[in-house]
Amino acid sequence: MRFVRLAPLAAAFFIAFAQPGIAKQVDSGVPGMIFDHDVPVTMTDGLDLRVNIYRPEKPGHYPVLMLMGPYGKDTGMADAPAYKASWAKLIAKYPDLCKKSSCRYIRFEAPDPERWVANGYIVIHADVRGAGASPGVLDPFSPRETEDYATLITWAAQQPWSSGKVGLLGTSFQAISQYQVAALQPEGLAAILPWEGAYDQYREIGYYGGILNVAWEFWWTHQVVPNQNGNATTPFVDSINGGKDTGAPLSPELLKQNRVDPVGALAKHPFDDEYYHQRTPDGSRITVPLLDVANWTDWSTEGYRVAASKQKWLRIQTGDHLTPFYSEEALALQKRFFDHFLKGANNGWEKEPRVAVQVRRPDGTSWRNAGAWPLPDTQWERYYLDAASGSMAPTLEAASPAEKSYQGSGDGLTFTTAPFTNETEFTGPIGVRLWVGSSTADMDIFAALRLIDPQGRDVTFTGNSDPNVPLDLGYLRVSHRAVDPEKSAEYRPFHPHLTSEPMRPGQLYPAEIEFTEPTSIVVPKGYRLALTIQGKDFGYGPNAPIVHAKDYDLPDTKNSGLFFAAHPNRDPSLYGGMDTVATGREHASYLLLPSIASRR
Template identity: 85%
Template sequence: MYSRRIVLWVTALLIAFAQPCLAEQVDSGVPGMIFDHDVPVTMTDGVQLRVNIYRPEKSGRYPVLMLMGPYGKDTSMADAPAYKTSWGKLIAKYPDLCRKSSCRYIRFEAPDPERWVADGYIVIHADVRGAGASPGVLDPFSPRETEDYATLITWAARQAWSSGKVGLLGTSFQAINQYQVAALQPEGLAAILPWEGAFDQYREIAYYGGILNVAWEFWWTHQVVPNQNGNAQTPLVDSINGGTDTGAPLAPDVLKQNRVDPVEAFAQHPFDDTYYRQRTPDASQIKVPLLDVANWTDWSTAGYRFAASKGKWLRIQTGDHLTPFYSDEALALQKRFFDHFLKGVDNGWEKEPRVAVQIRRPNGTVWRNAGAWPLPGTRWQRYYLDAANASMAPGLEHLASAQKSYAGLGDELTFTTKPFSKETEFTGPIGVRLWVGSSTADMDIFAALRLIDPQGRDVTFIGNSDPNVPLNLGYLRVSHRAVDRTKSTLYQPFHPHVASEPMTPGRLYPVDVEFTEPTSIVIPRGYRLALTIQGRDFGYGPDANIVHANDYPLPDAHNSGLFFAAHPNRDAKLYGGTNTVATGRDHASYLLLPRIPR
C-alpha cells in the first residue's frame, strides 16, 4: 500500500505535468521570437515557480535549452549594480555583441535566447525557488532545489511545442546545478554543457583543503539576496515590465526566515557530512552526454573525470569565466554539441577530440587536442625542496636534512628553481608533499605556484574570478591531513575531511596539499618557478612586482582566485603559531609537476 506522502507527491506531479501554460505573452521585439513571461509551473509540493519561455514563432516541436538560477530571469546585466562591471568587460571584449542581438534578454551567466531561437531552439529560464518571481525558501543547491529542476525538465519535455529533448546550458551557478540534476536522470534530459561549474560541494565550494571559504558571503549578499522573492528593497529592476520582479513584499523577519545563508550553513558543517553529500551529485548516475568546460583557475575538471557518461568531453581554458562564454567561438561550439545531441544532426561531433586544452605561455595561448586526461605521455617529475637555501630542483632525493620556520599568520617561505635552460612545459594536475610542524595544535597551509620572469617579476594570468592569479593555488588545514589512499592517485590526494586530528606541537607530519584544479604553462628559457608556502591568503597587492600576461592592472585585493579565508574559525591562537617546513632525507618535501615531453 502506498503511503499518504507518496500519493500526495504523485498527485502533485500529475498536476504539474497536466497544467496549461498560463503565460503573459509579451511582444519580444525580436522578429520570429515569441516570449512567454512569468509562466507558472507547479512543483511536487504545490509551489509554483516562474519561468520565461523564448520560442520560435513558427509552429512546431523544438528542442529545449534550460537553465535555472537565482540572479533574476528579468534582470538586465547592463543595469544591475552587481553586474555592471561584468557587462562592461563583456562589451569591451566584444563591442559588436549587441549588433548581433538586441541584447535585451541577456542575463548574468546565461545564454542569449535570441541567438538560439533563431536556430530552432526553445530557451527556458527559471527563477529558483525563493528568488525573483518564484516564491518559497531560498536555499542554494539544496535537494529541494534540485528536485524542482528535475520537475521543470520533465514538464518542458512534455509540452506541445517541445521535441521531448532538453539540454542544460549556463555558467557558474547554472553549471553546478546541471551536474546535480543530471544525477537524478529526469525524463527528457538529453545533454548538459556545464561551463565552469564546481562539482564537489565541500571541496570546491564550501571548504578548500578543509579551510572555510567565506568569499561566498559577498556573492550571497550582493548577487543573491537582492533578488530574493519578497524583497521590496531590491535595487534590481524588472527589465520587462519595469518596477520589480520579486513578487509580493514580505516583512524583513519573514525574508530572513525564507533564506538559508550558505556561509552560515557551511560553518555549521566543518566536515564532509550528509549536508554536502546531499548536494554533491552521485557521479555514477550521470549518464547523459556532457561537455565540461573548465578553467585553469577554479572550476572544474571533476565533472568530466567522475561522470559515468560514455559520451563526455573536456575543454580547459584560460581567462575569466564570463566573457568567453559569449564569444562567437563558444556559441559555435555550444551549437555543434546541442545540434548533435538534441537535434540528431550528423555534424561530426562524435569525432571531436575528447580533450582540448588551452596551453598558457607568458605571451599568449594555443589550443591542443588530446584523447585523454591527464594528457597522454605526461611524465611526473618531483622538484625537491631544500630549506637550507630556499631552492627546489629535480633529482635531489638525498638532500641533507634542513628546516625553516615562519610566523603562521605573517611570514612566508618561498622555494625557487634555477632559471630554466630550455623551454619546458608543465600541463596537468600538480601535487605538493610537505613535512610540517607547528608550535600549536593546528596550522593552515596556503600554497602558490608562481612563474618568475628574468627580471624577477611575477607573471600573472587571468583567472576565473580574478584578473591576476599565479599558476596554481593549494590549501590544507593540517588537522584534515588524513588521506584515503583507495581514492587517491599519484598526483591527486583525496582527503576525506571527516574528522580533525590535532597536531602535537613540535612534531613533524607528512601532508599532501590539496589542489582542486590542474595547471598549464610553457616556461621560456631564463624563467623560474617558485613555490610559496604561508599561513594566510595568497594574493597580490597594488605594490606587487608583477607583469600580467595580458597587461591587466594591479588589483586592490590581497587574495587570489575564488577563495578568502578570514573568518572567526581562524583563531589566531591556534593558526598563528610558528610553523616549520622540513626537507631532505627522511623528510623529503617536494613539488610534483606534470612535464610534457617536447
C-alpha cells in the same frame, strides 16, 4: 546512493499537475521570437515556480535549452549594481555583441535566448525557489531545489512545442546545478554543458582543503539576497516591465525565515557529512552526454572525471569567468554540441577530441587536443625542496635534512628553481607533499605555484574572478591531513575530511596539499618556477613586481587573485603560530609537476 530517481507513476502524477497557468505573452521585439513571461509551473509540493519561455514563432517541435538560477531571469546585466562591472567588461571585450542581438534578454551567466531561438531552439529560464518571481524558501543547491529542476525538465519535455529533448546550459551556479539534476536522470534530459561549475560541494564550494570559504558571503549578500522573492527593497529592476520582479513584498522577519544563509550553513558542517552528500551528486548516475568547460584558475575538471557518461568531453580554458562564455567561438562550440545531441545533426561532433586544453605561456596561448585526461604523454616529475637553500629541483632528492620556520600570519617560505635551460611545458594536475610542524595544535597551508621572469617579476594570469593570479593555488588544514589511499593518486590526494586530528607541537607530520584545479604553463628558457608556502591567503602586495601574461587584454592591476577573502573563523592563537617545513631524506618534501614529454 545519494539520489533516487522518481518512480514512473509518481513522475506521471507530478507532470499531470505541472501544467502552466495563463502565460503572459509579451511582445519580444525580436522578429520570429515568442516570449512567454512569468509562466507558472507547479512543483511536486504544489508550489508554483516562474519561468520565461523564448520560442520560435513558427509552429513546430523544438529542442529545449534550460537553466535555473537565483540571479533574476528578468534582471538585465546593465541595470543591476551587482552586474554592471561584468556587463562593462563584456561589452569592452565584444563591442559588436549588441549588433548581433538586441541584448535585451541577456542575463548574468546565462545564454542569450535570441541567438538560440533563431537557430531553432526553445530557451527556458527559471527563477529558483525563493528567488525573483518564484516564491518559497531560498536554499541554494539543496535537494529541494534539485528536485524542482528535475520537475521543470520533464515538464518542458512534454509540452506541445517541445521535441522531447532538453539540454542544460549556463555558467557557475547554473553549471553546478546541472551535475546535481543530471544524477536524478529526469525524463527528457538529453545533454548537459556545465560551463565552469563545481562538482564537489565540500571540496570545491564549502571548504578548500578543510578551510572554510567565507567568500560566499559576498556572493550571497550582493548577488542573491537582493533578488530574494518578496524583497521590496531590491535594487534589481525588471527589464521587461520595469519596477520589481520579486513578487509581493514580505516583512524583513519573513524574508530572513525564507532563506538559508549558505556560509552560516557551511560553518555548521566543518566535515564532509550528510549535508554535502545530499548536495554532491553520485557520478555513477550522470550518464547523459556531457561537455565540461573548465578554467585553469577555478572550476572544474572533477565533474568530467567522475561522470559515468560514455559520451563526455573536457575543455579547459584560461581567462575570466564570464566573457569567454559569450564569444562567437564559444557559441559555435555550444551549438555544435547541442545540435548533435538535441537535433541529431550529423555535424562531426563525435570526432571532436575528447580533451582540449588552452596551454598558457607568458606571450599567449595555444590549444592542445588529446584523447584523455590527464594528458596521455604526461611524465610526473618531483621537484624536491631544500629548506637550507630555498631551492627546489629534481636533483635534490638526497639533500641533507633541513628545517625552516615562519610565522603563520606572515609571508611564509618560497622555494625557487634555477632558471630553465630549455622551454618546458607542464600541463595537468599538480601535487605538493610537505613535512610540516607547528608550535600550536593546528596550521593552515596556503600554497601558490608561481612563474618568475628573468627580471625577477611574477608573471600573472587572468583568473576566474581576478585579473592577476599565479599558476595554481592549493590549501590544507593540517588537522584534516588524513588521506584515503584507495581514492587517491599521487597528483590527487583525497582527504576524507571526516574528523580533526590535532598536531602535537614540535612534531613533524606529512601533509598532501589539495589543489582544486590543474595548471598549464610553457616555461620559457630563463624563467623560474617558485612555490610559496604560507599560513594566509596568497596575494601580491602593492609593491610586488608583476607583469601580466598576454592571455587576455586587461589593465595591469595589483589584485591578488584571492578567492577566500578574509578568514574570521580562524583563531589567530591557533593558526598564527610558528610553522615549520622540513626537507631532505626521510622528510623529503616536493612539488609534483606534470611534464609533457612531447615538449621535452
